[in-house]
Amino acid sequence: MEGKLEIPKIATNYKGFDYRQYLKTQKIQGIVIADNVKILKAKYKNNLIYQIQKKIKAIIKEKLPSETGDLLLAILLGDKKDLSEQIQINFKNSNLSHMLAVSGAHVSYIIVGLTYITQNLIMGKRKGRVFCIFFLIIFMAITNFTPSVTRACIMAILTLVSKILYKKADIYTNISISALIILLYNPYSLLDLGFQLSFGGTIGIVIFMRFIKKKQEEPKLLNYIKQMALVSIYANIIIIPIIMNNFNTVSLTFLVSNILASPILAIIVIVGFSIIIISIISHSLSNILVFWLNPILNLLIKISSFCSKLPFAKILVVTPYIFNILFYYTIILYLVNYNNLKQFIKKKTVILLSIILILSNFIFYILPQDLKIYFIDVGQGDSTLIVTPSKKTILIDGGGSESFDVGEKVLLPYLLDRRIRKIDYIMISHFDTDHCKGIFTVIENLKVKNIIISKQAKKSENYKKFKEIVANKKINIILVKAGDKIKIDKYIYFKILFPTEKLIMQNPLNNNSIVSQLNYKSFKMLFTGDIEEIAEKEILNLQKDKLKSTILKVAHHGSNTSSTQEFINSVKPELALIGVGKNNTFGHPSECVVEKLRDLRY
DSSP states (O other): OEEEEEOOOOOSSTTOOOHHHHHHHTTOOOEEEEEEOOOSOOGGGGOHHHHHHHHHHHHHHHHSOHHHHHHHHHHHHOOOTTSOHHHHHHHHHTTOGGGGSOOHHHHHHHHHHHHHHIIIIISOHHHHHHHHHHHHHHHHHHTTTOHHHHHHHHHHHHHHHHHHTTOOOOHHHHHHHHHHHHHHHOGGGGGOHHHHHHHHHHHHHHHHGGGOOOOTTSOHHHHHHHHHHHHHHHHHHHHHHHHHHHHOEEOSOHHHHHHHHHHHHHHHHHHHHHHHHHHHHOHHHHHHHHHHHHHHHHHHHHHHHHHHTSTTSSEEOOOOOHHHHHHHHHHHHHHTTOSOHHHHHTOHHHHHHHHHHHHHHHHHHHSOOOOEEEEOOOSSSOOEEEEOTTOOEEEEOOOOOSSSOHIIIIIHHHHHHTTOOEEEEEEOOOOOHHHHHHHHHHHHHSEEEEEEEEOOSSOOHHHHHHHHHHHHHTOEEEEEOTTOEEEOSSSEEEEEEEOOSSOOOSSHHHHTOOEEEEEETTEEEEEOTTOOHHHHHHHHHHHGGGOOOSEEEOGGGGOTTSOOHHHHHHHOOSEEEOOOOTTOTTOOSOHHHHHHHHHTTO
C-alpha cells in the first residue's frame, strides 16, 4: 500500500464530535489515504468468524424483506449499516436504541433459549453451561467485541463458571472483571458511549433491584409490567445524565416503549437465532418461523414509530455542568446506603447539598461577564453566536450547505452545549443556503424571540420555507434597512449599514446581504454577509466614515469578488475572520484577499 498517513481531526467546535477520540475507542490511530493498493492475500476469506457473519447475513437477507431483515441484523449482530435512518431515529426517540446495540437483555434471552435446549433436550446442566460459554465467546466475536456485548457476555460467562464450580456469583465482582478486561484491551473504551450506557444501565438495575418486592397475590401480568417498569426506571436513573450530556434529550415515555417492546425483543432474539440454526438443516422448517417472525418485526417497527411521536418522547435539554452530574451521582451513591427512601430524604446532609447545588447554579448564572463572540464551524458557511454581559443571545446566520443537516448535527447541539435554549435575536444576512438553512432547525426547536431580516430582491425557496416556519411559530420579524439601529441592551446595539431602500439587482441574494456593525463601548465588529464589490462601493459612498471596526467578518468567505482594497482600508480591522469549509471546491479564501489583509499589519 502506498498513500498518505493522516491524523484524524479533533472537534472544531465546543464539545463537538471528536473524530480522533471516536476512532481511538475503535482501536484506530490514524487514516491512510491510499493511492495504490495491491492485495497479496485475503486472510479474512478463510476466517471462521467472518464466514459465520457472512452466512448469517446471507440467510437473513434471503428469507426476510429488506426492512425487517435489516432490523433483525441490527438486533442480532448490532449491524445497523443497512438499517434505514428513519427507523434508527424512531428507535432513538422512543428510547429503544439499546435494542439495536446488542445489550445485556439480548444475551440473557440467548442464554434462556440455549439453556432450555441444551439442558432439557440434548445434554445435562453442566455440559449445557459449558456449551453456553462456548457459544457466548463465538457471539462476542461475530458482534466484533463491542463493549456492550462484551460486558454482558463476560458477566454471563463468569456466572456460568461459578455455577459449574458450585460457587456463588458476586454481581459486583462480575461487573468489575468485565470492565477491567475491556479496558485492558483498549483503555479508550471508557470514552465509548456504548460502554458508558451498558455499564451505567447494568449498575442502575443492580443497585436498585433490592427495592423490587414481588407480591405473590398480584396477577402475573401486573407483576410483569411492574417489574419491567421498575427495571427500566432503575437503568435510566444512572444513564439519564449520560444521555443528556451526549444527546441533549430526555424521554418521559421510556416506560411505555420498554414495556411494549421488551417482550417482543425476547421473541425476536430467540426465534431469530433459531431461524439461522434451523436454516442450515431445513429451509422449509425455517420458513415457517420466518412467516411468524416477520409480522413481529413489523410490530416492533410500528411500536418505535408510535412511541417516538408520543408527547414528551423527546425533550431537548441543555448540556449539564460537570459539577451537576458529579453531584447527582454523589446523591445516588448516598442513597444506596439506605433501605428506606423516606429516611434518606430526611437526612440534613442531602438537604444542605441540594441547597448548595441550586445556589451555585444561580450564582454562576448571575455573575457578570464580558461580551462573548463565538465563530461556529458550520463547514462552508457562516455562523456567529454573541452572548452579551446581560445574557442576551444573538445568532447571526447558521450555515447549511453541507451534505448533512447542519442545523441538526452541528448548530443545535452547539447551542445546547453552550446551555442556550432561548435566543433573543437571530439575524439572517441573506437567504443563501450556506447562511440560512441551519437556522431553520434552530427556529423549529428552540424559543426565538426576534428575527432580523432585510427586504428581499429575490424570493428564493429558502425564503419561502422561512416564512412558513415563522408563521407557525409566530415569531416577531424585524425588517431592517440602512440607517436603522437595533438596541440589544444598555451597552450593546447594532447599526444597520446596508442594504438601502434601492436594492441591487445584480446577484441580488448576495449583494443585498445585511451589513451590520455590533457596537459595545469602544469595541466594534462588522458583519458583511456575502456582499461583492458592487455593494462595497455603494456602502463606501454612503457609510465610509462609519466602517472602522475592531473585527471584520470578511465578506463572501474571502472570495476575490469582494474585499476591495478601499473597503478593507476603511474598516482597518485589528482581526479578520473568514468562514470557509476545509478543502472547499470554491477555492475560498482567495490568496489575493488574504494578502490584502496581511498588508494591513505593516
